[in-house]
Amino acid sequence: MTDIDRTPPDFGRALTMGVALVAVFVAAYAGPSTVLLALAGVLSIAIGILRGRRVAVTLGAGVLFVALLLAGVSGLSIPLTLFGIGAxxxxxxxxxxxxxxxxxxxxxxxxxxxQLVHAGGSVAVVALVGVLGYVVYLMAMTTNSLTALVLLLIGALVLTSVLRG
Structure with missing residues (x-):
């Protein structure tokens, strides 16, 4: 009797790393400091996805998220920042x-x-939330920022519930 290897499938590993690298390329537009932080996040994701460690994947995604936020603060355009965060x-x-x-x-x-079906559904949700986030941003620039803030919070709740559901 042979033991079953319980690490992630190769296709899932490749898909995860491919999307994470897209986020790194977006962060690279803002400069060397954000790309170095983004690469640290991707390294953690790589370790997590190779060994099947959720904590490492989550930590790496968090670091990558912070790198993209810093890229946005450093002058990266809002659409590119949202695209990188979505990735x-x-x-x-x-x-x-x-x-x-x-x-x-x-x-x-x-x-x-x-995995393809799951990724396709996730792409649809992330794209929808990204578009809604951009609309909220545009609303905040032209209208009452409290309305935009409420809509942004609702969007964050929807994204969290859909991805966790």
């Missing part, structure tokens, strides 16, 4: 899903289709 959230979500599939079914189970 970060997507990398975290896809990585978590890959780890879960590895734990439940094993590394060698045929999970590519399930």
């Amino acid at each position: 970060t959230v997507l990398a975290w979500d896809v990585g978590e899903n890959a780890i879960g599939l590895g734990e439940q079914l094993g590394r060698n189970a045929p999970t590519k289709r399930a």
Whole structure:
């Protein structure tokens, strides 16, 4: 009897790292300090996705998120900042899903289709929230900022509940 390898499937690893690297490329537009921080986040994501460690993936996504926030503060355009943050959230979500599939079914189970469906749904949610976030930003520039803040908080709650649900 052989033991089942419970690490994430290769396709999930590749998908997670590909999306995380997109976020690094976005952070690179803001300068060397943000790209170095973003690379530290991606390193943590890589360790987590290779070993099946949720904490490392979450920590890495958090560091990558902070790098993109700093990039936005440093002058990166709002659409690019939102795109990079969306890629970060997507990398975290896809990585978590890959780890879960590895734990439940094993590394060698045929999970590519399930991962693609999950990633597609996540892309749709992240894109919707990103567009809504940009609309809220535009509203804040032209109208009552309290309305924009309330809408932004509602969007954050929707994103969190959909990705965790």
